[in-house]
Amino acid sequence: MKRIVIVGAGASSLALVATLQLEAKTELDIVVLEQNTKVGRKLLATGNGRANLSHRAISLAHYHGGIDQKIENILLNFDAVAFFKRCGLETKYQQDLLYPRSEQATSVVACLSSFLDHVHVYLDTQVLDYTYQNGYYTIKTTLQDFKADWLVLATGSQAGELSGTQNTMYRLLKEKGYTMVPLSTSLVPLETQKTYPQLKGVRIKGTFTLYDGKRTMRQEKGELLFTEYGLSGIAIMQLSRAVSLSPKELAIEIDLFDDFSETELITLLHQRRTLSPDVFFKGLLPMKLAVLFEKQYAHLSNEALAHLLKHWRWSIKGTRSFKQAQVMAGGLSLKEVNADLESIKEKGLYVIGELxxxxxxxGGYNLHFAFACGYHVGKAILQKELL
Ligand SMILES: Cc1cc2nc3c(=O)[nH]c(=O)nc-3n(C[C@H](O)[C@H](O)[C@H](O)COP(=O)(O)OP(=O)(O)OC[C@H]3O[C@@H](n4cnc5c(N)ncnc54)[C@H](O)[C@@H]3O)c2cc1C
Incomplete structure (x- = not known):
């Protein structure tokens, strides 16, 4: 019987194992090697423990890096709702975001892990190296050596890892001469030059624009969270990739009144001037923001204040570390793999997910990609097995 060794037991790997088990006509010899002491550790932490599995509108426009036609095919050929139904997991959309019906990531891991029953899973086992000789792979680990006909690397990235950098596979592939696009943090909070620790915990809705000097780089509408070191929240995280990759100093403008034009806001402020200074701000802004604005900007004219409320500019110092990031930009260049995500240089070696x-x-785009890769490669390997 031919053996498949999968390195990593995260989102992409678990989807691959489920696909192999669901679609295979005969028994397969599958080995999963995971450095952690449990499977799906990062998956459990996704979506604040709720796992935002996918998005209703998957399109290439929401992906970055070496995107190409094969990636579009992989993304669009994967139906997350149907796949999870087959895995025994009921799902639901909240607006456009797909979650497990239970709203618990533990349900996702439980359903996917059920496919590991007839798989040899080695936990606490880190893969250190692999070699290819005489038609099979030898995989060197901290436990023992394993042999495989097919080797799948599904080791993700170090984003969000609190236990320290674990991008061993990235380094290994680089040593083996693969083109590796440099890693940088993405979907990560931002540190600002000036901070307002007193605003920590305040959430606002608005429109946020990232500027390189006067040039608009990207704009996001949504939620922002003030922190002791700067800015966070989903809308800010969406802007963070560009900050990570830019060698220049960037700035973000916060529009606290995106439902008002500047002229309409001037009129509103003018009407409110009959109120006491205390009520003027406290009836307009969340409390901690009102206190700050009253202290610092009470002297401004209606015109200047309206401009500030619509263009509150924050100079960005940089991003937080990979420990606070949700994903890493960069990884194995897409030019190194074919349409089945199989290495062009090394036959029978597949690379999937965030690596x-x-x-x-x-918004579920990263998990969708990881699951879609696992599904795609599972089908590709089975097709080859049948030949
Ligand atoms: C806090 C947080 C929240 C997130 N929330 C969401 C969300 O709601 N929706 C969304 O779409 N995305 C989310 N993401 C991103 C998403 O989790 C990842 O993109 C996805 O898990 C990547 O899947 P993967 O299979 O490539 O890697 P992973 O899921 O990271 O799995 C890789 C596995 O490989 C193991 N491994 C690594 N190296 C080795 C080695 N040398 N030997 C053996 N094992 C190894 C790791 O321990 C790990 O278990 C979130 C990320 C974080 C950090």
């Missing part, structure tokens, strides 16, 4: 040079926006 590839693809990262998505917030």
């Amino acid at each position: 590839l040079d693809i990262d998505g926006d917030c």
Whole structure:
């Protein structure tokens, strides 16, 4: 019986195992090697423990890196709702975001893990190296050596890892001469030059524009969270990739009144001037923001204040570290793999998930990509097995 060794037991790997088990006509010899002491550790932490599995509108426009036609095919050929139904997991859309019906990531891991029953899973086992000789792979680990006909690398990235950098596979592939696009944080909070620790915990809705000097780089509408070191929240995280990759100092303008034109806001402020200074701000803004604005900007004219409320400019110092990032941009260049995500240089070696040079926006796009890769490669390997 031919053996498939999969390195990593995260989102892409678990989807691959489920696909192999669901679609195979005969028994397969599958080995999963995972450095952690449990499977799906990162998956459990996704979506604040709720796992935002996918998005209703999957399109290439929400992905970055070496995107190409094969990636579009992989993304669009994967039906997350149907796949999870087959895995025994009921799902639901909240607006356009797909979640497990239970709203618990543990349900996702439980359903996917059920396919590991007839798989040899080695936990606490880190893969250190692999070699290819006489038609099969030898995989060197901290436990023992394993042999495989097919080797799948599904080791993700170090984003969000609190236990330290674990991008061993990225380094290994680089040593083996693969083109690796440099890693940088994405979907990560931002540190600002000036901070307002007193605003920590305040959430606002608005429109946020990232500027390189006067040039608009990207604009996001949504939620922002003030922190002691700067800015966070989904809308800010969406802007963070561009900050990570830019060598220049960038700035973000916060529009606190995106439902008002500047002229309409001037009129509103003018009407409110009959109120006491205290009520003027506290009836207009969330409390901690009102206190700050009253202290610092009470002297401004209606015109100047309206401009500030619509163009509150923050100079960006940089991003937080990979520990606070949701994904890493960069990874194995897509030029190194064929349409089945099989290495062009090494036959029978597949690379899936975040280890590839693809990262998505917030909103379920990253998990969708990881699951779609696992599904796609599972089908590709089975097709070859039948030949
Ligand atoms: C806090 C947080 C929240 C997130 N929330 C969402 C969300 O709601 N929706 C969304 O779409 N995306 C989310 N993401 C991103 C998403 O989790 C990842 O993009 C996705 O898990 C990548 O899947 P993967 O299979 O490539 O890697 P992973 O899921 O990271 O799995 C890789 C596995 O490989 C193991 N491994 C690594 N190296 C080795 C080695 N040398 N030997 C053996 N094992 C190894 C790792 O321990 C790990 O278990 C979130 C990320 C974080 C950090």
